[in-house]
Amino acid sequence: MNLPIVAITMGDGAGIGPEVTVGALLDPVVATLCRPVVIGDTSRLHAAAKGLGVDLKIAAVESISDAVFEPGRLNVIDLGLLPEDLPWGEVSPLAGDAAYHYVRVAAELAVAGEVQAICTAPLNKEALHAGGHNYPGHTEMLAALTGTDEVSMMLSTPRLKVIHVTTHVGLIDAVGKIEPGLVERTIRRGDEALRRAGNPAPKIGVCAINPHAGENGLFGYDEEAQKITPGIEAARAAGIDAVGPLPADTAFFLAGRGDYDLIVAMYHDQGHGPIKVLGIEAGVNITVGLPVIRTSVDHGTAFDIAGTATADPASMVEAIRQAAEMATR
Known part of the structure; x- marks a missing residue:
């Protein structure tokens, strides 16, 4: 079966994005749904994997075509934008700028038809703005990056x-x-x-x-x-x-x-x-009207628990599932 390729952006590197990304991609069900490629920083993903105590091959690839999909391997288009000593749980212009560029690359891949869906880990709007990117959030950013005049936000539980x-x-x-x-x-x-x-x-x-x-x-x-x-x-x-x-x-x-x-x-x-009454952990944020479907967890960067290896990746798994389900065919 020709599974869709889903670009997964790592989100704010100071938040729980790296952790829920690694945690979600360890779930064996994800490999049955799609072919995931992470856009992010390998150093931060290594740190998240170490915190979770998992043995995972985090492989940097130059392009989607270089990705190899096999158990225990995480393919990453590594932008190398974050310092090794970036503190967890703090607003950082560097992390905000990096989070923007992860989304930019994912949008470019979508416009080129190299990925069939995008799934985004959470970014921090204060950090995004501090990094020089004045968008209200992912939805508006992706619309601008893909040249889309109008999109809609859907929340799904x-x-x-x-x-x-x-x-x-x-x-x-x-x-x-x-x-x-x-x-x-x-x-x-x-x-x-x-x-x-x-x-x-x-x-x-x-x-x-x-x-x-x-x-x-x-x-x-x-x-x-x-x-x-x-x-x-x-x-x-x-x-x-x-x-x-x-x-x-x-x-x-x-x-x-x-x-x-x-x-x-x-x-x-x-x-x-x-939707929030039903529980943030149950919700997935979906942007419709883009060249591809974009999904995201409906929670934030959770700076209070970032770096503690306690974030629940279940919502990220659900966001990936829905991205694969609605992917452009």
């Missing part, structure tokens, strides 16, 4: 999947940004992602902005009728099973019991809150 119309903007700006075309495109990207993952007929619930979906104009300024409903109608006309606008306080309950395969949230906290 075993019980609930959510895609966002807007993400890293203030609430007032988010309401201003929402318009029928953006709503329709977000629904389409969510539908495409679920079909790619093997669901032939996704059922999609679309949230309202206002309480009780505006109560026919009682709350708000008719945003549902003007901004959301036309987008849903356009998606339905294209054959997508989309329903709404739904009151957000019940939409997630309905999805949780199985009425919907995907919920479209209008703004960041509307979608993130219910």
Whole structure:
């Protein structure tokens, strides 16, 4: 079977990224799902492996074509950007700059068609900015690096999947940004992602902005009728099973019991809150609309435990699994 190649970026080298990367790639299930190649620093991965007490061959390769996939071997495109004595658990401009370049290389490989998906370990936004790269996060960075005008953030757990119309903007700006075309495109990207993952007929619930979906104009300024409903109608006309606008306080309950395969949230906290209640360790962050699927753990760099060999790689394994499942074929 021709398994997809997944580029795995190591994340912030001062955080738990190296540890969860090594830990996840030790899981034998990963080799049955994809052919992973890490973009990072071999010295930091060696340190993580030593902390975990594991015997692992960490092999530097020049290119994807040089990678050899066999048990006990971890292929790394080694950028060699971090000093040997980089402290664990501290904000570092060097680590922030390096984390950017890991993602840059992964994006270049994706655009060239050399990898079929990207899975990212967490980076630290303060370190990223200190390193001279002023992006709100991975999502916006990858869009810029791949020349993609518009992407969507999807959060996925075993019980609930959510895609966002807007993400890293203030609430007032988010309401201003929402318009029928953006709503329709977000629904389409969510539908495409679920079909790619093997669901032939996704059922999609679309949230309202206002309480009780505006109560026919009682709350708000008719945003549902003007901004959301036309987008849903356009998606339905294209054959997508989309329903709404739904009151957000019940939409997630309905999805949780199985009425919907995907919920479209209008703004960041509307979608993130219910996912985080289910547990950060269960969530995977997926960027849809790029040349390839990008997934990530839905937790941060955990500086408080970095370098202690106590980070749980289960979320990274799940992120790799979903990257392989939805990889560009």
